[in-house]
Amino acid sequence: MERIQICAIILLTILEFTTSTSELKFYILEEQNEGTYIGSLKNESLASPPFLYNLLPPSIYFHLDKQTGDLYTTAYKLDREYLCPQDILNQCMVEIDVFVSSQEHAEIAKIKIFILDINDHAPFFTDKIIELAVQEDAAVGTIFPIDHSASDPDAGQNSVLIYHLNSTDDVFVLGNNSQLLSFTLQQPLNHESKSEYYMDLIVTDKGLPPLSASALIIVKIMDVNDNCPVFLTSNISINLPRNTSINSTVAKLEAVDDDTGENSIIQYIYSNRVPVESQKLFYLESTTGIIRLAEFIHDDTPNNHKLKVLAIGPGCVPAVATVTLVIQEFKRKKPKMEFRLIATQEEEGVSVEEDVPINTIIAILEIRDPDYSILRPVYINGTIPFSLRVSENSPDTYLLLTSGILDFELKQKYKIQVLGNATFDNLIVYQASLNVKLEDVNDNAPQFSQSVLEASIEENNNPGAVILTLSAFDKDSESNGDISYSFGGELPMEFSIDASNGILAATVSFDREKVTSYTLIVVASDHGSPAKNSSCTVIITILDENDNAPIFLTNELTFYVPENLPRQGKVGILNVKDADFGVNGEISVSILNTTLLFSVDQNIIILEDYLDYESEYKYDLWIEALDKGNPPLSTTVKVIIMVLDMNDNAPLFLLPESNFSYVLVPPDTSKGSPVTKVHAVDYDAGMNGAVRYSGFGEVGPHSDLFTIDNITGNITLKESTTGHHCGLYHFLVKASDQGYPKALSTIVRINILLNHSISNRSYLESIIMAKTEVPTENQAILLSPCKQYHKMAQFSWSLNALIFLGIVILCILFCGTGTLMLFCRRKGNAKRRKKADVQIPLKLNADYWNNIK
Ligand SMILES: *[C@@H]1O[C@H](CO)[C@@H](O)[C@H](O)[C@H]1NC(C)=O
Numbered sequence: 001m002e003r004i005q006i007c008a009i010i011l012l013t014i015l016e017f018t019t020s021t022s023e024l025k026f027y028i029l030e031e032q033n034e035g036t037y038i039g040s041l042k043n044e045s046l047a048s049p050p051f052l053y054n055l056l057p058p059s060i061y062f063h064l065d066k067q068t069g070d071l072y073t074t075a076y077k078l079d080r081e082y083l084c085p086q087d088i089l090n091q092c093m094v095e096i097d098v099f100v101s102s103q104e105h106a107e108i109a110k111i112k113i114f115i116l117d118i119n120d121h122a123p124f125f126t127d128k129i130i131e132l133a134v135q136e137d138a139a140v141g142t143i144f145p146i147d148h149s150a151s152d153p154d155a156g157q158n159s160v161l162i163y164h165l166n167s168t169d170d171v172f173v174l175g176n177n178s179q180l181l182s183f184t185l186q187q188p189l190n191h192e193s194k195s196e197y198y199m200d201l202i203v204t205d206k207g208l209p210p211l212s213a214s215a216l217i218i219v220k221i222m223d224v225n226d227n228c229p230v231f232l233t234s235n236i237s238i239n240l241p242r243n244t245s246i247n248s249t250v251a252k253l254e255a256v257d258d259d260t261g262e263n264s265i266i267q268y269i270y271s272n273r274v275p276v277e278s279q280k281l282f283y284l285e286s287t288t289g290i291i292r293l294a295e296f297i298h299d300d301t302p303n304n305h306k307l308k309v310l311a312i313g314p315g316c317v318p319a320v321a322t323v324t325l326v327i328q329e330f331k332r333k334k335p336k337m338e339f340r341l342i343a344t345q346e347e348e349g350v351s352v353e354e355d356v357p358i359n360t361i362i363a364i365l366e367i368r369d370p371d372y373s374i375l376r377p378v379y380i381n382g383t384i385p386f387s388l389r390v391s392e393n394s395p396d397t398y399l400l401l402t403s404g405i406l407d408f409e410l411k412q413k414y415k416i417q418v419l420g421n422a423t424f425d426n427l428i429v430y431q432a433s434l435n436v437k438l439e440d441v442n443d444n445a446p447q448f449s450q451s452v453l454e455a456s457i458e459e460n461n462n463p464g465a466v467i468l469t470l471s472a473f474d475k476d477s478e479s480n481g482d483i484s485y486s487f488g489g490e491l492p493m494e495f496s497i498d499a500s501n502g503i504l505a506a507t508v509s510f511d512r513e514k515v516t517s518y519t520l521i522v523v524a525s526d527h528g529s530p531a532k533n534s535s536c537t538v539i540i541t542i543l544d545e546n547d548n549a550p551i552f553l554t555n556e557l558t559f560y561v562p563e564n565l566p567r568q569g570k571v572g573i574l575n576v577k578d579a580d581f582g583v584n585g586e587i588s589v590s591i592l593n594t595t596l597l598f599s600v601d602q603n604i605i606i607l608e609d610y611l612d613y614e615s616e617y618k619y620d621l622w623i624e625a626l627d628k629g630n631p632p633l634s635t636t637v638k639v640i641i642m643v644l645d646m647n648d649n650a651p652l653f654l655l656p657e658s659n660f661s662y663v664l665v666p667p668d669t670s671k672g673s674p675v676t677k678v679h680a681v682d683y684d685a686g687m688n689g690a691v692r693y694s695g696f697g698e699v700g701p702h703s704d705l706f707t708i709d710n711i712t713g714n715i716t717l718k719e720s721t722t723g724h725h726c727g728l729y730h731f732l733v734k735a736s737d738q739g740y741p742k743a744l745s746t747i748v749r750i751n752i753l754l755n756h757s758i759s760n761r762s763y764l765e766s767i768i769m770a771k772t773e774v775p776t777e778n779q780a781i782l783l784s785p786c787k788q789y790h791k792m793a794q795f796s797w798s799l800n801a802l803i804f805l806g807i808v809i810l811c812i813l814f815c816g817t818g819t820l821m822l823f824c825r826r827k828g829n830a831k832r833r834k835k836a837d838v839q840i841p842l843k844l845n846a847d848y849w850n851n852i853k
């Protein structure tokens with residue numbers, strides 16, 4: 001509370017500074033309870049409010065309301081007797097200064113508070129029993145001083161004492177001299193009749209109500225009759241130089257006693273009313289009466305001393321002498337500078353927060369100079385961010401202000417040395433210094449060395465693995481510079497950070513294949529109030545480990561390959577993946593089987609040789625995918641390559657054995673009778689190997705005599721034969737497979753001799769063998785239209801010459817009619833060709849008929 005208000009005061013920027021010329025006086029009774037109103041400063045202020053009032057320095061006895069300027073007592077009671085022990089005139093006064101400040105104006109008001117006495121102390125005797133000796137021959141009316149007066153620490157009427165003597169007889173009465181307590185002898189004494197008198201000395205003060213005390217006086221009546229000591233000089237005044245050396249004689253008191261012998265011995269003692277300090281400072285030799293200086297005279301030694309010395313002789317009332325001592329000022333005091341602190345007081349000066357604005361008041365400097373003439377102004381030694389501003393009213397009062405920016409981080413302590421010059425005979429320099437300790441304010445945020453940090457960690461780490469240690473620096477000290485680390489934004493589940501040492505660790509085991517990098521915000525906050533912070537982006541890359549084997553997208557791979565795939569053709573593409581990164585994810589695919597038939601290039605299976613469905617239609621390959629990690633990981637799959645059959649084989653005739661085979665069919669065979677049978681095989685599979693038969697052409701004496709079953713290959717007669725059908729027939733049969741897209745076919749020639757028997761086998765065979773052409777699809781058999789075979793055989797044996805002649809005639813005829821027939825046949829052929837187009841490709845058809853011609 002106190003601190004805050006002082007801060008509020010020193011933060012004011014003062015334009016004008018004065019010290020008050022008028023003084024305020026307040027009166028308060030001592031021993032008042034806490035919170036007793038003493039007075040207010042408010043109406044006394046010079047300028048308009050708002051003002052702030054501050055005691056300078058703070059006092060335990062007074063509480064000043066900062067805003068109203070009302071002054072109150074505190075729990076510490078004002079004890080006049082303690083505060084002003086010397087005061088007897090009830091003029092106890094305490095001076096306080098109040099620093100009154102507003103935005104434009106500041107002043108120091110001097111306040112005098114008079115603490116009025118109350119009768120709170122009774123008078124008291126130092127000795128409760130006072131013993132006196134009186135000679136029996138003392139004359140009536142003799143005055144005997146009593147050096148045992150009472151005292152009362154109160155002041156004024158409360159300390160005015162009235163003595164009263166309570167005695168049973170009227171031998172002694174109190175003297176009426178108010179200066180000296182004494183009593184007077186009223187009646188003659190006789191030691192023999194009464195040697196001791198007892199009386200009560202009662203003292204009462206004039207307070208309201210009065211307080212009293214008493215002491216017992218015992219008067220002994222002495223039998224001896226002699227002289228008593230008398231001071232030669234009972235009133236001595238001495239001026240003592242301040243530089244008097246210790247043990248030197250200050251004064252010598254001399255008393256004489258006319259007696260001789262033992263009765264003349266005089267003892268000198270201080271009256272017990274001499275203050276103890278004075279008794280210590282001035283040593284009284286009891287035998288000689290010499291007063292010596294016993295201690296060094298300090299600056300704060302009181303100047304005035306009143307020494308009451310008693311000379312005591314045996315059986316005598318003591319003689320009294322007074323030495324009045326004045327210690328002389330001779331030394332000139334240097335001017336004195338004094339700081340009155342406004343900023344928070346420290347052990348060795350003041351403390352100021354580093355962020356206070358310029359012109360903040362730190363202290364007030366006051367100069368007191370009783371002896372010298374001072375040269376103005378005083379000044380600050382050196383160049384520091386502080387300055388002095390003189391009061392308008394008093395040239396010897398200054399404000400000490402800040403005049404520059406204070407930075408704890410640059411300098412934590414200043415020693416302000418204020419120097420002043422003064423002259424008397426010569427120039428002297430006097431000084432005062434004040435230590436200013438700066439207090440750190442949290443004016444710096446922690447700083448990371450980089451705003452973006454990159455780090456990496458291998459995947460499959462142990463949870464708790466340290467990734468990196470973050471470090472920020474804060475220029476502030478102590479808690480303002482203590483840094484805590486935390487995550488900014490969303491809290492990452494995968495990481496933890498040690499708040500005190502900035503160690504960033506993983507809390508999980510990372511899988512690079514799921515997340516490859518993380519971006520975190522780390523905040524460094526100091527512990528100031530309010531705290532400052534700054535943040536840093538941390539990018540954490542997860543490094544790959546070869547923890548994933550290559551993967552084939554399907555476990556079993558089957559490729560279907562046509563058997564006619566060319567060499568270096570692509571059999572199939574293997575889809576392989578590896579989730580790892582870099583070389584860990586680079587895959588090489590190889591065939592585990594040592595085979596010359598297939599190879600792998602990248603991830604493509606390549607055919608190295610020819611396939612043949614008919615020899616092998618299925619291949620099992622073990623294929624391995626291997627990554628390049630260390631150690632490498634691999635996966636092996638079984639690849640099945642199915643060879644697809646192609647229609648690469650034409651039907652092959654097993655029956656008839658050749659184009660030159662022949663069958664004999666008797667002439668009188670009924671319609672539908674089987675003539676012969678063809679049979680062809682095809683090595684292809686499926687439809688590629690399904691053989692169908694069809695007639696392809698027929699050459700003979702009659703046309704369209706045979707038909708063939710398209711499935712069984714049975715050749716049957718279309719009509720019943722008679723004798724005029726006889727002759728050699730060539731029936732062409734085509735065997736076709738059902739291949740797609742292109743069917744293959746083979747054509748075979750069936751030689752059929754329609755006759756009763758084979759009369760001339762060799763001739764027949766020679767005719768047949770003359771037709772050497774192998775019937776292929778592209779090539780039809782060429783057969784000349786034949787004569788009736790049986791007729792030629794009949795006539796052969798009778799007329800060879802006629803044959804020759806017939807041949808010649810026939811040749812001539814043939815040449816003539818051949819030309820005619822060719823013409824006619826071409827015309828007819830055009831019609832048949834259209835019919836044949838359905839079964840026979842156009843080209844073949846043309847070739848065939850060309851060949852026939
Ligand atoms: C201030 O002075 C005025 C007039 O002298 C008086 O009326 C007023 O009560 C005073 N205020 C205080 C707080 O003493």
Ligand SMILES: *[C@@H]1O[C@H](CO)[C@@H](O)[C@H](O)[C@H]1NC(C)=O
Pocket residue numbers: 166167200202
């Ligand atoms: C005075 O002395 C007498 C006798 O000793 C006693 O009774 C009386 O109370 C005393 N008076 C005072 C005021 O002490």
Ligand SMILES: *[C@@H]1O[C@H](CO)[C@@H](O)[C@H](O)[C@H]1NC(C)=O
Pocket residue numbers: 176177
């Ligand atoms: C003291 O009293 C005596 C008689 O008792 C009288 O003569 C004398 O004047 C008085 N002195 C004072 C100072 O009152």
Ligand SMILES: *[C@@H]1O[C@H](CO)[C@@H](O)[C@H](O)[C@H]1NC(C)=O
Pocket residue numbers: 234235237
């Ligand atoms: C002692 O001297 C002072 C002044 O020097 C004087 O006031 C006082 O009355 C004198 N006292 C005696 C008993 O002579």
Ligand SMILES: *[C@@H]1O[C@H](CO)[C@@H](O)[C@H](O)[C@H]1NC(C)=O
Pocket residue numbers: 241243244245
């Ligand atoms: C005291 O000071 C005076 C004047 O300066 C000088 O004369 C004297 O010798 C000094 N005495 C001692 C004891 O130093």
Ligand SMILES: *[C@@H]1O[C@H](CO)[C@@H](O)[C@H](O)[C@H]1NC(C)=O
Pocket residue numbers: 247
């Ligand atoms: C003071 O002087 C006396 C007498 O000359 C001597 O006996 C004594 O020792 C001295 N004391 C000191 C402290 O010098």
Ligand SMILES: *[C@@H]1O[C@H](CO)[C@@H](O)[C@H](O)[C@H]1NC(C)=O
Pocket residue numbers: 381382417419429
């Ligand atoms: C002023 O300050 C400087 C540096 O601290 C110091 O050396 C010098 O003695 C000071 N001057 C005085 C008069 O003290």
Ligand SMILES: *[C@@H]1O[C@H](CO)[C@@H](O)[C@H](O)[C@H]1NC(C)=O
Pocket residue numbers: 375376377378379420421429
């Ligand atoms: C004070 O005295 C010093 C020499 O000791 C001098 O340099 C300086 O200017 C003087 N300052 C003032 C304000 O008189």
Ligand SMILES: *[C@@H]1O[C@H](CO)[C@@H](O)[C@H](O)[C@H]1NC(C)=O
Pocket residue numbers: 486487488523525532533534
């Ligand atoms: C950082 O400081 C800002 C204000 O300066 C505050 O809003 C924010 O909450 C602080 N962040 C942390 C993590 O303390």
Ligand SMILES: *[C@@H]1O[C@H](CO)[C@@H](O)[C@H](O)[C@H]1NC(C)=O
Pocket residue numbers: 593594595619620621622
């Ligand atoms: C490849 O190896 C497997 C297993 O050893 C075997 O079954 C398969 O026939 C082999 N394939 C070839 C083409 O050698």
Ligand SMILES: *[C@@H]1O[C@H](CO)[C@@H](O)[C@H](O)[C@H]1NC(C)=O
Pocket residue numbers: 692710711
């Ligand atoms: C085979 O011949 C029969 C009857 O002549 C016919 O119905 C059938 O479609 C033919 N089949 C083929 C494949 O030509």
Ligand SMILES: *[C@@H]1O[C@H](CO)[C@@H](O)[C@H](O)[C@H]1NC(C)=O
Pocket residue numbers: 674675676677712714
């Ligand atoms: C003709 O085919 C049938 C079945 O269709 C068969 O029974 C018969 O034996 C065959 N004839 C010849 C000569 O092969």
